[in-house]
Every structure is written in structure tokens, then in C-alpha cells.
Amino acid sequence: MNHEQTKNLAVFYNNLATAFVIVGTITPFLINQAISLKTYIGALVSLFCGIILLLISIRILRDVK
Numbered sequence: 001m002n003h004e005q006t007k008n009l010a011v012f013y014n015n016l017a018t019a020f021v022i023v024g025t026i027t028p029f030l031i032n033q034a035i036s037l038k039t040y041i042g043a044l045v046s047l048f049c050g051i052i053l054l055l056i057s058i059r060i061l062r063d064v065k
Contacts, residue, residue: 020050
């Protein structure tokens with residue numbers, strides 16, 4: 001991959017990570033009628049995936065420079 005494609009991939013990962021973090025943060029508050037353990041586990045998994053994707057995008061951007 002060339003420089004521009006790698007940079008676009010990092011931006012894609014960064015956007016995906018942001019979406020995962022937003023979903024993981026907002027979900028328990030949106031479903032506050034019947035909050036179950038599954039909801040919290042799903043939110044934590046989503047947050048974890050978002051953080052991992054964010055770290056991957058930072059690593060790619062650091063390697064591109």
C-alpha cells in the first residue's frame with residue numbers, strides 16, 4: 001500500500017473506533033427500562049473493541065510518518 005492508502009485505512013479504523021466507543025457508552029443509558037447484565041457486557045465489549053481499533057489506527061499513523 002502506498003502512503004495515501006495507509007493513511008485512509010488509519011482514518012477508517014479511527015472512525016470505526018469512534019463508533020464503537022459511542023455505541024458502548026450510550027447503549028446502557030438508552031435501554032434503561034430493563035438493564036441486564038448482557039447489556040453491560042455488550043457495552044463493555046464494544047468499548048474494548050473501540051479502544052483496540054483506536055490503538056491500531058494510532059500505530060498505523062505513527063508508522064506512516
